[in-house]
Amino acid sequence: MQFTRLRLNGFKSFVDPTDLIIHRGLTGVVGPNGCGKSNLLEALRWVMGEHRASAMRGSGMEDVIFAGTDSRSARHFAEVTLQVDNSDRLAPASFNDSDTLEIVRRITRDAGSAYRINGKDVRARDVQMLFADASTGAHSPALVRQGQISELISAKPKARRRILEEAAGISGLYARRHDAELRLRATETNLERLSDVIEQLA
Numbered sequence: 149m150q151f152t153r154l155r156l157n158g159f160k161s162f163v164d165p166t167d168l169i170i171h172r173g174l175t176g177v178v179g180p181n182g183c184g185k186s187n188l189l190e191a192l193r194w195v196m197g198e199h200r201a202s203a204m205r206g207s208g209m210e211d212v213i214f215a216g217t218d219s220r221s222a223r224h225f226a227e228v229t230l231q232v233d234n235s236d237r238l239a240p241a242s243f244n245d246s247d248t249l250e251i252v253r254r255i256t257r258d259a260g261s262a263y264r265i266n267g268k269d270v271r272a273r274d275v276q277m278l279f280a281d282a283s284t285g286a287h288s289p290a291l292v293r294q295g296q297i298s299e300l301i302s303a304k305p306k307a308r309r310r311i312l313e314e315a316a317g318i319s320g321l322y323a324r325r326h327d328a329e330l331r332l333r334a335t336e337t338n339l340e341r342l343s344d345v346i347e348q349l350a
């Protein structure tokens with residue numbers, strides 16, 4: 149899945165709308181300490197559905213909204229847009245009618261996050277599954293945080309396995325299996341209730 153454009157607006161230090169074109173091949177981001185390189189990577193994770201504030205180096209999800217400086221007031225919302233090349237039509241059927249996918253996540257103070265794919269309101273889960281099936285996403289091993297390599301070396305086998313599964317693109321299948329198991333359990337409970345009712349009527 150080829151990312152083609154990343155747009156930030158009010159996200160962390162990127163207070164003004166900022167557009168980054170991502171070309172094919174290797175992209176390097178260079179700059180002095182504190183200029184926002186890690187914020188860019190976090191914007192990518194965030195738009196793909198990251199829900200842990202700790203992964204965004206914050207204590208709450210609203211910490212991603214520009215917090216203000218001496219000269220500029222804080223923003224009320226943050227928005228990140230990721231454009232993805234879908235010319236190979238790998239997206240799920242419901243979003244598979246165009247060559248480009250535009251995924252938008254917006255967080256508004258006191259109102260939480262909202263997601264859109266190609267202008268259509270969707271759930272966080274739809275966005276997470278879209279990227280999980282493409283072997284990428286907020287937890288993709290392709291996105292390497294500072295300090296993550298040493299964590300990986302000392303990780304327990306179970307944690308390493310999770311990383312391999314994410315890379316193999318099967319984490320979406322696990323999520324779907326979990327959903328199916330929950331539905332199955334709910335149906336079994338309904339059936340039990342139904343047989344109780346039938347017994348009472350008999």
Ligand code: ATP
Pocket residue numbers: 159160161179180181182183184185186187188211212213214215216
């Ligand atoms: P280094 O090279 O040291 O790792 P970096 O280029 O990766 O630095 P980041 O860590 O991405 O830099 O950016 C840190 C900057 O982002 C800090 O100046 C911090 O004040 C700013 N920042 C983080 N969150 C917010 C926010 N919510 N509002 C405004 N600025 C923020």
